[in-house]
Amino acid sequence: MKQHTVADSPYGDLTLVAEDGVLCGLYMTEHRHRPLEETFGARVTADEGPFPAVVEQLEAYFAGELREFDLPLRMNGTAFQRSVWERLLAIPYGETRSYGQLAAELGSPGASRAVGLANGRNPVSIIVPCHRVIGAGGSLTGYGGGLERKQRLLEFERSGAGAAEPSAAGVLF
Template sequence: MSISPTARFHRMTIESPLGPITLVGDEKHLHAIHLIEPTSLDALSTSPSRPLSQAVEQLGAYFAGTSMDFDLDLLAQGTSFQHQVWDALGTIPFGTTTNYGSIAAMIGRPRAVRAVGLAIGANPLPIVVPCHRVIGANGSLTGYASGLEHKRFLLDHEQRVLHDHRSPRERPAH
Protein backbone atom coordinates (compact mmCIF):
# COMPACT_ATOMS: atom_id res chain seq x y z
CA MET A 1 0.00 0.00 0.00
CA SER A 2 1.47 3.32 -0.97
CA ILE A 3 0.51 6.20 1.22
CA SER A 4 0.29 9.73 -0.13
CA PRO A 5 2.26 12.20 2.00
CA THR A 6 -0.71 14.61 1.89
CA ALA A 7 -3.33 12.08 3.02
CA ARG A 8 -4.08 11.86 6.73
CA PHE A 9 -3.90 8.18 7.48
CA HIS A 10 -4.55 6.57 10.84
CA ARG A 11 -3.68 3.18 12.26
CA MET A 12 -5.12 1.21 15.12
CA THR A 13 -4.00 -2.13 16.48
CA ILE A 14 -6.50 -4.37 18.23
CA GLU A 15 -6.27 -7.76 19.86
CA SER A 16 -8.17 -10.62 18.25
CA PRO A 17 -8.26 -14.40 18.46
CA LEU A 18 -5.68 -14.31 15.65
CA GLY A 19 -3.37 -12.03 17.61
CA PRO A 20 -2.84 -8.33 16.95
CA ILE A 21 -4.62 -6.89 13.91
CA THR A 22 -3.58 -3.48 12.57
CA LEU A 23 -6.14 -1.40 10.71
CA VAL A 24 -5.21 1.48 8.39
CA GLY A 25 -7.63 4.11 7.16
CA ASP A 26 -8.26 7.76 6.57
CA GLU A 27 -11.20 9.94 7.61
CA LYS A 28 -13.55 8.23 5.13
CA HIS A 29 -12.35 4.70 4.37
CA LEU A 30 -10.72 1.58 5.71
CA HIS A 31 -7.73 0.90 3.44
CA ALA A 32 -5.98 -2.13 4.90
CA ILE A 33 -6.08 -4.83 7.54
CA HIS A 34 -2.78 -6.38 8.58
CA LEU A 35 -2.96 -9.76 10.29
CA ILE A 36 0.82 -9.81 10.61
CA GLU A 37 2.18 -6.81 12.46
CA PRO A 38 3.52 -4.32 9.91
CA THR A 39 6.73 -2.44 10.59
CA SER A 40 6.29 0.40 8.10
CA LEU A 41 3.31 2.18 9.67
CA ASP A 42 4.92 3.78 12.71
CA ALA A 43 4.62 7.29 11.25
CA LEU A 44 0.84 7.10 10.92
CA SER A 45 -1.43 8.83 13.39
CA THR A 46 -2.88 6.62 16.10
CA SER A 47 -5.87 8.88 16.65
CA PRO A 48 -9.05 6.99 15.85
CA SER A 49 -11.08 7.77 12.75
CA ARG A 50 -14.71 6.85 12.09
CA PRO A 51 -13.81 4.06 9.62
CA LEU A 52 -11.32 2.52 12.06
CA SER A 53 -13.77 2.68 14.94
CA GLN A 54 -16.47 1.05 12.81
CA ALA A 55 -14.04 -1.67 11.72
CA VAL A 56 -13.06 -2.37 15.34
CA GLU A 57 -16.72 -2.69 16.31
CA GLN A 58 -17.63 -4.93 13.37
CA LEU A 59 -14.55 -7.15 13.69
CA GLY A 60 -15.39 -7.54 17.38
CA ALA A 61 -18.91 -8.66 16.47
CA TYR A 62 -17.53 -11.03 13.81
CA PHE A 63 -15.16 -12.69 16.28
CA ALA A 64 -17.87 -12.79 18.97
CA GLY A 65 -20.11 -14.64 16.53
CA THR A 66 -22.86 -12.02 16.67
CA SER A 67 -22.41 -10.74 13.11
CA MET A 68 -21.78 -12.46 9.80
CA ASP A 69 -21.56 -9.33 7.65
CA PHE A 70 -19.48 -6.20 7.33
CA ASP A 71 -20.77 -2.80 6.31
CA LEU A 72 -17.67 -0.64 6.01
CA ASP A 73 -16.51 2.07 3.62
CA LEU A 74 -13.54 0.40 1.94
CA LEU A 75 -10.93 1.81 -0.41
CA ALA A 76 -8.27 -0.66 -1.48
CA GLN A 77 -5.51 0.18 -3.90
CA GLY A 78 -5.17 -2.29 -6.74
CA THR A 79 -5.52 -2.90 -10.44
CA SER A 80 -8.89 -3.22 -12.13
CA PHE A 81 -8.32 -6.99 -12.35
CA GLN A 82 -7.58 -7.18 -8.62
CA HIS A 83 -10.75 -5.22 -7.88
CA GLN A 84 -12.77 -7.65 -10.01
CA VAL A 85 -11.39 -10.53 -7.98
CA TRP A 86 -11.90 -8.76 -4.65
CA ASP A 87 -15.48 -7.90 -5.61
CA ALA A 88 -16.08 -11.58 -6.43
CA LEU A 89 -14.69 -12.55 -3.01
CA GLY A 90 -17.34 -10.36 -1.41
CA THR A 91 -20.07 -12.57 -2.87
CA ILE A 92 -18.90 -15.75 -1.12
CA PRO A 93 -21.45 -16.42 1.62
CA PHE A 94 -20.36 -16.57 5.26
CA GLY A 95 -19.33 -20.08 6.25
CA THR A 96 -18.93 -21.38 2.71
CA THR A 97 -15.92 -21.91 0.50
CA THR A 98 -15.18 -21.81 -3.18
CA ASN A 99 -12.06 -22.38 -5.25
CA TYR A 100 -9.78 -20.28 -7.42
CA GLY A 101 -11.22 -21.69 -10.65
CA SER A 102 -14.73 -20.71 -9.62
CA ILE A 103 -13.61 -17.15 -8.91
CA ALA A 104 -11.85 -17.02 -12.29
CA ALA A 105 -15.04 -18.21 -14.00
CA MET A 106 -17.15 -15.77 -11.98
CA ILE A 107 -15.18 -12.80 -13.34
CA GLY A 108 -15.30 -14.17 -16.89
CA ARG A 109 -11.64 -15.21 -16.99
CA PRO A 110 -11.76 -19.02 -16.54
CA ARG A 111 -8.16 -19.50 -17.68
CA ALA A 112 -6.75 -16.88 -15.29
CA VAL A 113 -6.66 -19.13 -12.21
CA ARG A 114 -3.05 -18.25 -11.32
CA ALA A 115 -3.68 -14.53 -11.78
CA VAL A 116 -6.75 -14.87 -9.56
CA GLY A 117 -4.58 -16.53 -6.92
CA LEU A 118 -2.10 -13.65 -7.08
CA ALA A 119 -4.90 -11.09 -6.79
CA ILE A 120 -6.35 -12.93 -3.81
CA GLY A 121 -2.91 -12.98 -2.20
CA ALA A 122 -2.68 -9.20 -2.66
CA ASN A 123 -6.02 -8.57 -0.92
CA PRO A 124 -5.34 -5.70 1.51
CA LEU A 125 -8.56 -6.28 3.48
CA PRO A 126 -8.56 -9.88 4.72
CA ILE A 127 -11.54 -11.08 6.77
CA VAL A 128 -13.72 -8.20 5.52
CA VAL A 129 -13.00 -9.17 1.90
CA PRO A 130 -13.11 -12.91 2.64
CA CYS A 131 -10.13 -14.37 0.80
CA HIS A 132 -9.96 -17.05 3.52
CA ARG A 133 -13.04 -18.66 1.93
CA VAL A 134 -11.08 -19.64 -1.20
CA ILE A 135 -9.54 -23.10 -1.12
CA GLY A 136 -7.89 -25.44 -3.61
CA ALA A 137 -9.97 -27.28 -6.22
CA ASN A 138 -9.33 -30.53 -4.32
CA GLY A 139 -10.65 -29.02 -1.07
CA SER A 140 -7.22 -28.42 0.44
CA LEU A 141 -6.26 -25.25 2.26
CA THR A 142 -3.91 -23.30 0.06
CA GLY A 143 -2.07 -20.04 0.50
CA TYR A 144 -2.99 -17.36 2.97
CA ALA A 145 -0.78 -14.32 3.41
CA SER A 146 -0.80 -14.52 7.21
CA GLY A 147 -0.50 -18.31 7.35
CA LEU A 148 -2.71 -21.34 6.93
CA GLU A 149 -3.35 -21.49 10.69
CA HIS A 150 -5.20 -18.16 10.44
CA LYS A 151 -7.16 -19.40 7.42
CA ARG A 152 -8.15 -22.61 9.25
CA PHE A 153 -9.18 -20.60 12.33
CA LEU A 154 -11.41 -18.27 10.27
CA LEU A 155 -13.09 -21.14 8.40
CA ASP A 156 -13.65 -23.10 11.62
CA HIS A 157 -14.94 -19.97 13.37
CA GLU A 158 -17.52 -19.37 10.64
CA GLN A 159 -18.69 -22.99 10.81
CA ARG A 160 -19.12 -22.72 14.59
CA VAL A 161 -21.10 -19.49 14.22
CA LEU A 162 -23.36 -21.03 11.57
CA HIS A 163 -23.90 -24.08 13.77
CA ASP A 164 -24.75 -21.92 16.78
CA HIS A 165 -27.23 -19.83 14.75
CA ARG A 166 -29.20 -22.78 13.38
CA SER A 167 -32.35 -23.78 15.12
CA PRO A 168 -32.25 -27.18 16.83
CA ARG A 169 -34.35 -28.61 13.95
CA GLU A 170 -31.74 -27.46 11.40
CA ARG A 171 -28.74 -28.91 13.24
CA PRO A 172 -27.48 -32.29 12.07
CA ALA A 173 -27.95 -35.17 14.51
CA HIS A 174 -24.75 -36.49 16.08
Protein backbone atom coordinates (compact mmCIF):
# COMPACT_ATOMS: atom_id res chain seq x y z
CA MET A 1 0.00 0.00 0.00
CA LYS A 2 1.35 3.42 -0.96
CA GLN A 3 0.69 6.79 0.63
CA HIS A 4 2.26 10.21 0.34
CA THR A 5 2.52 13.61 1.95
CA VAL A 6 4.04 16.97 1.07
CA ALA A 7 6.63 18.63 3.30
CA ASP A 8 8.02 22.14 3.11
CA SER A 9 11.78 22.68 2.72
CA PRO A 10 14.20 25.50 1.89
CA TYR A 11 14.29 24.00 -1.62
CA GLY A 12 10.54 23.98 -2.17
CA ASP A 13 7.87 21.41 -1.46
CA LEU A 14 9.04 17.81 -1.15
CA THR A 15 6.66 14.98 -1.94
CA LEU A 16 7.38 12.00 0.30
CA VAL A 17 6.10 8.58 -0.80
CA ALA A 18 5.95 5.44 1.34
CA GLU A 19 5.20 1.86 0.39
CA ASP A 20 4.05 -0.45 3.19
CA GLY A 21 5.25 2.10 5.73
CA VAL A 22 8.77 2.50 4.27
CA LEU A 23 9.96 5.61 2.43
CA CYS A 24 10.39 4.86 -1.29
CA GLY A 25 10.26 8.32 -2.85
CA LEU A 26 11.27 11.92 -2.23
CA TYR A 27 10.55 14.23 -5.14
CA MET A 28 10.96 17.97 -5.57
CA THR A 29 8.57 20.15 -7.51
CA GLU A 30 9.35 19.93 -11.21
CA HIS A 31 11.54 16.87 -10.57
CA ARG A 32 12.71 15.51 -13.90
CA HIS A 33 11.81 11.83 -13.35
CA ARG A 34 8.92 12.39 -10.96
CA PRO A 35 6.33 9.64 -11.33
CA LEU A 36 2.70 10.54 -11.91
CA GLU A 37 0.99 11.66 -8.71
CA GLU A 38 -1.70 9.01 -9.05
CA THR A 39 1.01 6.37 -8.42
CA PHE A 40 1.80 7.87 -4.97
CA GLY A 41 -1.26 6.44 -3.22
CA ALA A 42 -3.51 8.29 -0.81
CA ARG A 43 -2.39 11.66 0.51
CA VAL A 44 -2.03 11.77 4.28
CA THR A 45 -0.77 14.35 6.74
CA ALA A 46 2.92 14.57 7.58
CA ASP A 47 2.23 13.21 11.07
CA GLU A 48 0.96 9.85 9.77
CA GLY A 49 2.77 6.63 8.84
CA PRO A 50 6.56 6.85 8.47
CA PHE A 51 6.47 10.54 7.65
CA PRO A 52 7.05 12.12 11.10
CA ALA A 53 10.54 10.56 11.32
CA VAL A 54 11.33 11.55 7.73
CA VAL A 55 10.21 15.15 8.26
CA GLU A 56 12.10 15.35 11.57
CA GLN A 57 15.34 14.20 9.94
CA LEU A 58 14.87 16.47 6.92
CA GLU A 59 14.33 19.44 9.24
CA ALA A 60 17.50 18.52 11.19
CA TYR A 61 19.46 18.21 7.93
CA PHE A 62 18.27 21.61 6.67
CA ALA A 63 19.07 23.14 10.08
CA GLY A 64 22.64 21.85 9.75
CA GLU A 65 22.25 19.41 12.62
CA LEU A 66 22.27 16.12 10.66
CA ARG A 67 24.82 14.91 8.14
CA GLU A 68 23.52 11.42 7.41
CA PHE A 69 19.99 10.11 7.48
CA ASP A 70 19.00 7.08 9.52
CA LEU A 71 15.79 5.95 7.86
CA PRO A 72 14.65 2.67 6.38
CA LEU A 73 14.33 3.06 2.62
CA ARG A 74 12.84 0.92 -0.11
CA MET A 75 14.73 1.64 -3.31
CA ASN A 76 12.97 0.04 -6.27
CA GLY A 77 15.16 -0.24 -9.36
CA THR A 78 17.39 -2.54 -11.38
CA ALA A 79 20.35 -4.28 -9.76
CA PHE A 80 22.73 -1.79 -11.40
CA GLN A 81 20.68 1.21 -10.25
CA ARG A 82 20.59 -0.12 -6.69
CA SER A 83 24.39 -0.62 -6.74
CA VAL A 84 24.84 3.02 -7.83
CA TRP A 85 22.44 4.24 -5.13
CA GLU A 86 24.34 2.26 -2.50
CA ARG A 87 27.55 4.04 -3.61
CA LEU A 88 25.77 7.41 -3.28
CA LEU A 89 25.15 6.65 0.39
CA ALA A 90 28.91 6.22 0.86
CA ILE A 91 29.77 9.75 -0.37
CA PRO A 92 30.51 11.76 2.78
CA TYR A 93 28.59 14.91 3.61
CA GLY A 94 30.13 17.95 1.95
CA GLU A 95 32.15 15.89 -0.54
CA THR A 96 31.57 15.02 -4.18
CA ARG A 97 32.44 12.22 -6.56
CA SER A 98 32.44 12.23 -10.34
CA TYR A 99 30.38 9.84 -12.42
CA GLY A 100 33.67 8.30 -13.57
CA GLN A 101 34.85 7.78 -10.00
CA LEU A 102 31.62 6.01 -9.11
CA ALA A 103 31.88 3.84 -12.22
CA ALA A 104 35.44 2.86 -11.25
CA GLU A 105 34.31 2.10 -7.67
CA LEU A 106 31.68 -0.22 -9.15
CA GLY A 107 34.35 -2.03 -11.17
CA SER A 108 33.15 -0.62 -14.50
CA PRO A 109 35.40 2.35 -15.30
CA GLY A 110 33.80 2.85 -18.73
CA ALA A 111 30.27 3.05 -17.35
CA SER A 112 30.15 6.70 -16.28
CA ARG A 113 27.19 7.41 -18.57
CA ALA A 114 25.26 4.45 -17.13
CA VAL A 115 26.11 5.69 -13.63
CA GLY A 116 24.73 9.09 -14.61
CA LEU A 117 21.49 7.57 -15.86
CA ALA A 118 21.09 5.53 -12.66
CA ASN A 119 21.92 8.58 -10.56
CA GLY A 120 19.21 10.53 -12.37
CA ARG A 121 16.64 7.85 -11.51
CA ASN A 122 17.36 7.96 -7.77
CA PRO A 123 13.86 7.89 -6.25
CA VAL A 124 14.88 9.32 -2.85
CA SER A 125 16.78 12.51 -3.58
CA ILE A 126 18.54 14.43 -0.81
CA ILE A 127 18.42 11.45 1.57
CA VAL A 128 20.28 9.34 -1.01
CA PRO A 129 22.62 12.18 -1.98
CA CYS A 130 22.68 12.15 -5.77
CA HIS A 131 23.42 15.89 -5.62
CA ARG A 132 26.97 14.96 -4.54
CA VAL A 133 27.80 13.57 -8.00
CA ILE A 134 29.45 15.95 -10.45
CA GLY A 135 30.98 15.84 -13.90
CA ALA A 136 34.64 15.31 -14.69
CA GLY A 137 36.68 18.34 -13.76
CA GLY A 138 34.16 19.46 -11.15
CA SER A 139 31.43 20.68 -13.51
CA LEU A 140 27.83 20.62 -12.36
CA THR A 141 25.82 18.34 -14.56
CA GLY A 142 22.25 17.09 -14.53
CA TYR A 143 20.14 16.89 -11.41
CA GLY A 144 16.53 15.76 -11.25
CA GLY A 145 15.64 18.72 -9.05
CA GLY A 146 17.43 21.22 -11.29
CA LEU A 147 20.99 22.51 -11.36
CA GLU A 148 20.19 25.52 -9.18
CA ARG A 149 19.00 23.23 -6.37
CA LYS A 150 22.03 20.98 -6.83
CA GLN A 151 24.36 23.96 -6.52
CA ARG A 152 22.51 25.24 -3.44
CA LEU A 153 22.65 21.81 -1.75
CA LEU A 154 26.38 21.47 -2.44
CA GLU A 155 27.06 24.99 -1.16
CA PHE A 156 24.97 24.30 1.94
CA GLU A 157 26.95 21.14 2.72
CA ARG A 158 30.33 22.69 1.90
CA SER A 159 29.61 25.63 4.19
CA GLY A 160 30.00 23.23 7.10
CA ALA A 161 26.47 23.92 8.25
CA GLY A 162 26.09 20.37 9.55
CA ALA A 163 27.75 19.54 12.85
CA ALA A 164 26.18 16.26 13.91
CA GLU A 165 28.02 12.98 13.89
CA PRO A 166 27.02 10.70 11.01
CA SER A 167 24.84 7.65 11.56
CA ALA A 168 24.02 4.64 9.42
CA ALA A 169 21.12 4.62 6.98
CA GLY A 170 18.95 1.51 6.85
CA VAL A 171 18.32 0.71 3.20
CA LEU A 172 16.16 -2.16 1.98
CA PHE A 173 17.33 -3.04 -1.53
